[in-house]
Amino acid sequence: MAPSVAIIGAGFGGLCMAIQLERAGIRSYTVFEKAGDLGGTWRDNSYPGAGCDIPSHLYSYSFEKYASWTRRYPEQPEILGYLTHCADKYDVRRKIRFRTEVRGLVFDGRKWQVSTVSASPEDSDDWEVADASAEGEGAADDDGAAADDGGGAAADDRGGATAVASESGGPGGSGGPGAAGGTGGTGPQGWSGPQGWSGAQGWSGRPGGSGVPGDGEVRTEAFDVVVMGVGQLNRPRLPDIPGMADFDGVSFHSSRWNHAHDLTGGRVAVIGNGSSAAQFVPHVAEQAEHLYAFQRTPNWVIPKPDATFGPLTRLAFHYVPGLQRAYREWIYRYAEGTLYPALAQGWSVDLLRRRALAHLRDQVPDPELRARLTPDYPPGCKRVVIDSSFYPALTRPNVSLVTDKIVRMTPEGVQTTEGTYEVDTVIYATGFKSTEFLVPMRVVGREGRSLEERWKEGAEAYLGISVPDFPNLFLLYGPNTNLGHNSIIFMIECQVNHIMACLPHLAANGPIEVRPEVMAAWRRQLDAAMARMVWGAECQSWYKTADGRITNNWPGPTTLYRRLTSRPPWPAYRVVGAE
Numbered sequence: 001m002a003p004s005v006a007i008i009g010a011g012f013g014g015l016c017m018a019i020q021l022e023r024a025g026i027r028s029y030t031v032f033e034k035a036g037d038l039g040g041t042w043r044d045n046s047y048p049g050a051g052c053d054i055p056s057h058l059y060s061y062s063f064e065k066y067a068s069w070t071r072r073y074p075e076q077p078e079i080l081g082y083l084t085h086c087a088d089k090y091d092v093r094r095k096i097r098f099r100t101e102v103r104g105l106v107f108d109g110r111k112w113q114v115s116t117v118s119a120s121p122e123d124s125d126d127w128e129v130a131d132a133s134a135e136g137e138g139a140a141d142d143d144g145a146a147a148d149d150g151g152g153a154a155a156d157d158r159g160g161a162t163a164v165a166s167e168s169g170g171p172g173g174s175g176g177p178g179a180a181g182g183t184g185g186t187g188p189q190g191w192s193g194p195q196g197w198s199g200a201q202g203w204s205g206r207p208g209g210s211g212v213p214g215d216g217e218v219r220t221e222a223f224d225v226v227v228m229g230v231g232q233l234n235r236p237r238l239p240d241i242p243g244m245a246d247f248d249g250v251s252f253h254s255s256r257w258n259h260a261h262d263l264t265g266g267r268v269a270v271i272g273n274g275s276s277a278a279q280f281v282p283h284v285a286e287q288a289e290h291l292y293a294f295q296r297t298p299n300w301v302i303p304k305p306d307a308t309f310g311p312l313t314r315l316a317f318h319y320v321p322g323l324q325r326a327y328r329e330w331i332y333r334y335a336e337g338t339l340y341p342a343l344a345q346g347w348s349v350d351l352l353r354r355r356a357l358a359h360l361r362d363q364v365p366d367p368e369l370r371a372r373l374t375p376d377y378p379p380g381c382k383r384v385v386i387d388s389s390f391y392p393a394l395t396r397p398n399v400s401l402v403t404d405k406i407v408r409m410t411p412e413g414v415q416t417t418e419g420t421y422e423v424d425t426v427i428y429a430t431g432f433k434s435t436e437f438l439v440p441m442r443v444v445g446r447e448g449r450s451l452e453e454r455w456k457e458g459a460e461a462y463l464g465i466s467v468p469d470f471p472n473l474f475l476l477y478g479p480n481t482n483l484g485h486n487s488i489i490f491m492i493e494c495q496v497n498h499i500m501a502c503l504p505h506l507a508a509n510g511p512i513e514v515r516p517e518v519m520a521a522w523r524r525q526l527d528a529a530m531a532r533m534v535w536g537a538e539c540q541s542w543y544k545t546a547d548g549r550i551t552n553n554w555p556g557p558t559t560l561y562r563r564l565t566s567r568p569p570w571p572a573y574r575v576v577g578a579e
């Protein structure tokens with residue numbers, strides 16, 4: 001009998017897993033998605049100018065090529081449209097339980113007990129806040145998820161798992177890890193701004209939006225297999241600048257854009273200058289009376305050679321046999337052959353540096369501004385920004401690059417060591433909680449071992465997919481599988497292939513887990529490969545923990561990752577209880 005599979009998240013990762021199960025004729029799965037729609041990154045990041053910087057003929061599934069891309073680097077609506085197209089074409093939407101957040105999971109010796117909280121329809125407006133402000137507040141309740149197995153994988157069309165505990169009552173009710181501990185209106189930072197900004201994470205859409213839906217349904221269900229598709233860049237990170245709650249204007253995070261707020265004619269502060277800020281600053285600069293771009297550390301920036309695809313090109317992609325495949329292959333080989341060696345401190349390091357410096361020289365005539373925009377760390381140590389509009393925006397008369405140190409936020413704006421910048425709006429482009437991985441979910445594996453405890457010095461997993469003592473639990477876009485040079489979708493497909501190859505083995509023999517000695521060898525190999533990568537140089541980035549351990553990036557060529565993940569998985573795994 002096919003195993004029952006819980007997939008958590010309906011972004012590129014979770015959808016890829018669902019589609020491959022469908023294609024294999026396995027219908028005993030459920031996708032849990034805490035938001036009200038699919039798309040993950042491409043649902044949340046709707047800021048002006050949001051788009052990919054890997055051409056979409058590569059930043060898309062290999063099994064679902066798409067001749068209709070209108071440009072080389074499409075913007076967010078088009079990428080979200082592609083994902084919607086995939087979900088509908090492969091008919092996986094019917095299996096997605098939207099507005100259902102997984103709070104925790106416990107392995108009971110045979111199956112995973114998965115605890116969820118679902119929003120009721122009348123709570124729908126609040127859900128974005130709910131998923132945000134709940135974070136870290138859902139106090140774990142070990143007892144809840146250890147509810148009795150209830151057994152079986154009796155598949156219904158919604159999933160294939162058997163509900164073993166279901167109760168209404170929402171946060172504060174019992175029911176599973178994380179289910180207890182309701183939230184009020186404020187986020188983890190304990191404040192709720194005057195404009196409905198809910199603290200650390202989200203835009204509520206209305207002032208003082210509440211936290212977790214009041215009467216959400218709490219359930220615990222049993223699954224044979226759990227696949228995590230929660231992404232690395234799903235949870236916005238706010239800085240801890242003193243006085244943030246005191247600001248009297250409107251503030252929001254770049255990935256929770258407040259589309260209801262008109263920036264026209266206003267004074268805007270943008271804090272952060274990574275890839276997100278680089279994309280929206282040129283658009284905001286066109287609207288604002290004045291934009292203050294706060295930069296703590298300059299980034300290396302290279303041009304984005306964007307181009308539109310006219311109707312003839314699109315027809316050619318559609319009808320000329322092999323053209324899309326060849327184009328995709330060319331982009332892949334270019335990224336692998338040119339950009340990867342720069343990150344591995346190989347032959348193209350100087351090429352990358354020269355390209356970035358030439359781009360800066362071409363776009364920023366003022367030597368004083370250029371000096372402030374020139375990084376003092378090696379290119380690639382932080383994510384290289386790929387963009388052709390950011391520098392020109394910084395040269396506009398209504399834009400100031402501010403490099404003073406921020407001291408605090410005041411009711412009027414941003415106070416730095418040099419003075420106060422009075423603004424009406426603050427946009428935090430301060431990135432994501434990237435190194436926390438599955439937080440705030442509580443994951444308890446064999447013999448009560450918690451993933452949080454195992455990962456206290458930094459997340460790690462064999463191939464970024466499997467963790468010893470956590471049988472039949474698989475991660476997509478897990479630790480050390482992010483790239484600075486190529487498509488994450490390529491990596492996700494490799495991971496899904498590996499998991500699909502594990503399924504017959506665990507279905508025939510019972511739960512499997514990666515062998516501890518395989519994990520130890522993996523860690524040694526990873527450390528050795530990591531030592532030559534540029535990410536370890538003197539710079540701060542979202543790739544590493546506060547202690548400097550690089551938990552996010554894959555240090556090898558992606559061709560190697562494909563080879564490793566396409567090997568038969570059996571030798572690396574053991575059947576739980578068989579030895």
Ligand SMILES: Cc1cc2nc3c(=O)[nH]c(=O)nc-3n(C[C@H](O)[C@H](O)[C@H](O)COP(=O)(O)OP(=O)(O)OC[C@H]3O[C@@H](n4cnc5c(N)ncnc54)[C@H](O)[C@@H]3O)c2cc1C
Nearest residue numbers: 009011012013034040041052053054101102230231487488
């Ligand atoms: C602005 C931006 C641009 C990017 N551009 C590129 C690019 O050009 N090229 C590239 O390769 N990569 C890019 N990335 C990285 C991008 O995140 C990945 O490429 C990819 O989209 C990750 O997909 P995912 O499904 O793993 O995660 P996500 O897209 O983050 O999806 C995770 C999903 O899980 C859901 N979820 C999380 N926790 C729970 C829970 N407890 N219960 C239920 N549901 C949950 C979330 O709501 C979300 O829908 C970009 C990232 C950002 C932020």
Ligand SMILES: NC(=O)c1ccc[n+]([C@@H]2O[C@H](COP(=O)([O-])OP(=O)(O)OC[C@H]3O[C@@H](n4cnc5c(N)ncnc54)[C@H](OP(=O)(O)O)[C@@H]3O)[C@@H](O)[C@H]2O)c1
Nearest residue numbers: 051052053239272273274275276296297383429430431542
């Ligand atoms: N495809 C694309 O074009 C695209 C677009 C957007 C995002 N992405 C992906 O998403 C990742 C995240 O991008 P992001 O721009 O959202 O986040 P990010 O790269 O993590 O950048 C965060 C920015 O906020 C600044 N910052 C953080 N805390 C601060 C503080 N207390 N005071 C002042 N500044 C502070 C950082 O400065 P420091 O550098 O000094 O830390 C940095 O400039 C990217 O690296 C990329 O992988 C891709």
